[in-house]
Amino acid sequence: MLLGRTQLARRIFYSFCPPHRDALILDDIAKFYPSLETAEQAFAVFDRDTNGDVSRDELEMACMEIHRERLSLTASMRDLDSAAGKLDNIFMSVYFLIAILIIVAMLDVKFSTLITSFGTFILGLSCPIAETFEFDVSYGTTFEQIEHLRAKMLAFLQAEKRDFLPSIDISIADIPFDL
Numbered sequence: 722m723l724l725g726r727t728q729l730a731r732r733i734f735y736s737f738c739p740p741h742r743d744a745l746i747l748d749d750i751a752k753f754y755p756s757l758e759t760a761e762q763a764f765a766v767f768d769r770d771t772n773g774d775v776s777r778d779e780l781e782m783a784c785m786e787i788h789r790e791r792l793s794l795t796a797s798m799r800d801l802d803s804a805a806g807k808l809d810n811i812f813m814s815v816y817f818l819i820a821i822l823i824i825v826a827m828l829d830v831k832f833s834t835l836i837t838s839f840g841t842f843i844l845g846l847s848c849p850i851a852e853t854f855e856f857d858v859s860y861g862t863t864f865e866q867i868e869h870l871r872a873k874m875l876a877f878l879q880a881e882k883r884d885f886l887p888s889i890d891i892s893i894a895d896i897p898f899d900l
Contacts, residue, residue, distance in 0.1 A: 727781055727784075729784055730777070730780045730781040730783075730784040731777065731780075731781070733780060733784075734775075734777045734780050737749045737750055738777075743776065743777075744774035744775055744776045744777075745764075745767075745774060745775040745780070746773065746774050746775075747760060747761065747764050747773070750763065750764060766783060766787075767779060767780050767783045769782065769783060789864065793892075796890070797890065797892070800888075800890055818839065818842070822839060855894065867891060870891075871889060871891050874889050875887065875888075875889050
């Protein structure tokens with residue numbers, strides 16, 4: 722899959738860069754956008770060192786980062802969908818329990834017995850609760866180092882699966898700009 726992203730970046734580069742230069746400039750892509758502002762925004766995505774040109778290596782790195790971001794978003798959406806499904810199941814269970822309580826109450830069962838049974842049932846339900854932890858890491862921490870930390874944490878969760886769900890999600894909450 723790495724080869725595909727590299728080939729895409731090279732195709733983009735060689736499609737826009739004239740043969741006599743080894744870097745793209747804003748004028749090379751500006752004519753393909755409806756306004757200069759839109760072209761500048763698109764160019765800024767690839768011009769990582771903000772020197773006014775985009776080398777083939779910069780373009781390849783930008784494509785890699787965009788791909789990683791898309792993978793992360795896909796995983797987050799999958800987790801969100803899973804959480805919504807679990808929440809839907811919980812709400813449907815509560816709905817059915819309330820409906821059963823109403824039906825049983827209408828059948829003239831002793832109300833205290835009914836409430837005690839319902840309370841015991843609710844306490845018996847154990848829902849996995851996600852916990853959030855914050856770690857401060859250096860600005861120079863690489864993606865690979867973060868992925869290595871994620872792999873170690875996942876291995877721990879899988880080893881302790883009786884107490885924890887074996888899943889983890891890492892996200893960046895803030896990038897401080899203190900110099």
